[in-house]
Amino acid sequence: MNVFCINNAFPPTTIVFSSMEKLFFSVTENPPAKQPNNILYIAKQMMTLFSFSPKDIDFVSVVSGPGSFTGTRIGIVDGKMIAFSLNIPIVSLNSLELLAADFEEEVIPLLPAGRKEYFIARFQNGRRIEQDRCVGEEELSLMKGTFVAPTNSVEKIIKNGKLIVRIPSPFVVAKKSFEKFAEGKVAKEPLSLAPLYLRSVDMIFKKMR
Amino acid sequence: MKILGIETSCDDTASAVVNDKGEVLSNVLSSQEQFHKDFGGIVPEIASRKHAELIGYVIKDALKLSHSEMKDIDAVSVTYGPGLVGSLLVGVEAAKAISFSLDIPLIGINHLEGHIYALFLKGSPLHYVKNPFPLLILIVSGGHTELILMKEHLTYKLLGKTRDDAAGEALDKFARALGYSYPGGPVIEKLGKDGDPNFYHFPRANFPGTAYEFSFSGLKTAGVYYIEKHRDELKSHLNDIAASFEEAVADMLVEKTIRAARDFSVKGIGIVGGVSANKRLRKKFLKKSKTEVYFPGNGFSTDNAAMVAMAGLMRYKKGQRDNLLLDAVSRLELY
Ligand SMILES: [Zn+2]
Numbered sequence: 253m254n255v256f257c258i259n260n261a262f263p264p265t266t267i268v269f270s271s272m273e274k275l276f277f278s279v280t281e282n283p284p285a286k287q288p289n290n291i292l293y294i295a296k297q298m299m300t301l302f303s304f305s306p307k308d309i310d311f312v313s314v315v316s317g318p319g320s321f322t323g324t325r326i327g328i329v330d331g332k333m334i335a336f337s338l339n340i341p342i343v344s345l346n347s348l349e350l351l352a353a354d355f356e357e358e359v360i361p362l363l364p365a366g367r368k369e370y371f372i373a374r375f376q377n378g379r380r381i382e383q384d385r386c387v388g389e390e391e392l393s394l395m396k397g398t399f400v401a402p403t404n405s406v407e408k409i410i411k412n413g414k415l416i417v418r419i420p421s422p423f424v425v426a427k428k429s430f431e432k433f434a435e436g437k438v439a440k441e442p443l444s445l446a447p448l449y450l451r452s453v454d455m456i457f458k459k460m461r
Numbered sequence: 462m463k464i465l466g467i468e469t470s471c472d473d474t475a476s477a478v479v480n481d482k483g484e485v486l487s488n489v490l491s492s493q494e495q496f497h498k499d500f501g502g503i504v505p506e507i508a509s510r511k512h513a514e515l516i517g518y519v520i521k522d523a524l525k526l527s528h529s530e531m532k533d534i535d536a537v538s539v540t541y542g543p544g545l546v547g548s549l550l551v552g553v554e555a556a557k558a559i560s561f562s563l564d565i566p567l568i569g570i571n572h573l574e575g576h577i578y579a580l581f582l583k584g585s586p587l588h589y590v591k592n593p594f595p596l597l598i599l600i601v602s603g604g605h606t607e608l609i610l611m612k613e614h615l616t617y618k619l620l621g622k623t624r625d626d627a628a629g630e631a632l633d634k635f636a637r638a639l640g641y642s643y644p645g646g647p648v649i650e651k652l653g654k655d656g657d658p659n660f661y662h663f664p665r666a667n668f669p670g671t672a673y674e675f676s677f678s679g680l681k682t683a684g685v686y687y688i689e690k691h692r693d694e695l696k697s698h699l700n701d702i703a704a705s706f707e708e709a710v711a712d713m714l715v716e717k718t719i720r721a722a723r724d725f726s727v728k729g730i731g732i733v734g735g736v737s738a739n740k741r742l743r744k745k746f747l748k749k750s751k752t753e754v755y756f757p758g759n760g761f762s763t764d765n766a767a768m769v770a771m772a773g774l775m776r777y778k779k780g781q782r783d784n785l786l787l788d789a790v791s792r793l794e795l796y
Contacts, residue, residue: 290786292785296785336517338562
């Protein structure tokens with residue numbers, strides 16, 4: 253059983269192709285802003301290189317946010333259209349859960365949300381103890397605890413806590429995907445899969461005014 | 462052979478299946494109009510979100526209605542510009558994912574080329590003309606007003622375009638000034654249907670020396686100004702005023718187009734884009750033109766994916782294949 257994973261919700265973009273026993277290939281990159289999206293281009297090249305074809309994919313896993321609106325959308329559309337085209341299942345991973353996946357202690361996964369806001373949640377031993385939410389700089393600066401983020405750009409804002417910069421490894425991405433699949437957390441209606449935005453367009457409009 | 466078309470350049474999520482004879486096997490469109498109405502125009506982030514939500518279902522329906530499965534599709538063509546970049550991206554990624562999964566050709570299409578190829582779909586009169594070239598094309602919509610000369614398939618020469626507003630934009634603004642919401646073109650058409658087009662003579666712009674260029678900003682301003690100054694007349698003559706404004710738009714389009722048709726000795730004129738559905742415009746062209754005039758079939762003037770599949774079919778036959786780096790281009794040129 254092989255999974256094809258896509259994380260395009262937050263940088264770096266990661267794609268992983270893995271069986272339960274063996275990771276076949278993974279690519280992690282920080283694409284320059286103006287480059288066309290190359291997830292599928294690279295995936296095709298890698299598959300060919302390792303003598304695989306998309307037909308070898310048994311299920312898809314995609315990071316469905318929270319994160320960059322456009323980035324998450326691209327990942328989700330890629331993921332669900334692959335699942336639909338090949339008629340295979342799809343599971344979705346939560347960005348913050350993925351960041352916290354490898355920690356036993358209580359951690360606060362953190363992702364920049366733009367406009368001086370941040371997506372956070374709280375996990376202990378990989379299990380969620382607080383829901384995803386969006387907080388401002390000020391609230392974040394007052395928070396205590398261990399933060400996990402894929403970038404050190406948030407260093408200055410965390411005034412009362414500790415920051416661990418950690419990019420989820422391809423092994424963690426694959427492991428989490430198989431876990432979700434085993435738990436039966438397969439999307440019942442793959443085409444309905446939509447990004448977890450955490451912010452409505454109305455809210456964005458108000459902020460802009 | 463079956464080709465899948467995908468179109469998400471603006472606020473409609475669309476997909477269609479067309480066969481190698483140019484026959485439309487299915488044509489599905491999900492309009493987002495209701496979501497943007499409250500904002501008085503298209504909100505890009507809402508459009509992108511809706512496209513991402515709907516795209517899979519629209520494609521699924523297009524397949525189902527054409528009695529096809531994914532494995533029956535031989536190529537996928539998609540609009541990659543011009544348009545809203547976030548909207549375009551959804552369609553482009555969907556097409557790339559299908560091409561990747563099934564290992565079938567991917568063909569990127571310019572939205573305007575799509576509009577032109579609506580004329581060549583089976584059922585549209587031009588489909589049955591053996592050699593229609595040279596062919597003059599007028600693209601007229603909310604975003605475009607352009608005269609293009611086609612000497613053969615898939616080659617375009619721009620003769621002239623609008624210097625400012627598109628014709629559809631002028632209609633939209635005029636409708637808004639009358640208190641109607643977006644999109645305004647169909648509203649004006651409905652209001653003006655039984656109105657007197659000679660009730661008021663709105664000014665028709667004229668540039669000496671730029672024979673094939675259009676300008677609608679003057680007419681738009683005159684229209685809005687007229688509404689402000691004649692609030693009292695609106696009640697009793699709303700239909701006449703709408704008809705008069707529509708008549709002015711049609712006159713300007715017809716005059717320049719017919720001039721170009723004569724100057725370039727074309728065999729036919731094709732009128733495409735959303736505004737080409739306008740009945741007053743159609744009638745005027747048919748009445749005034751000595752050259753044969755062609756319109757897209759019913760329902761294929763406004764944005765749709767069958768036109769994208771048809772353009773895709775032509776490009777497929779010509780050998781175009783795009784790779785999985787295909788990207789959305791918001792300001793894509795046709796010439
Ligand atoms: Zn259009």
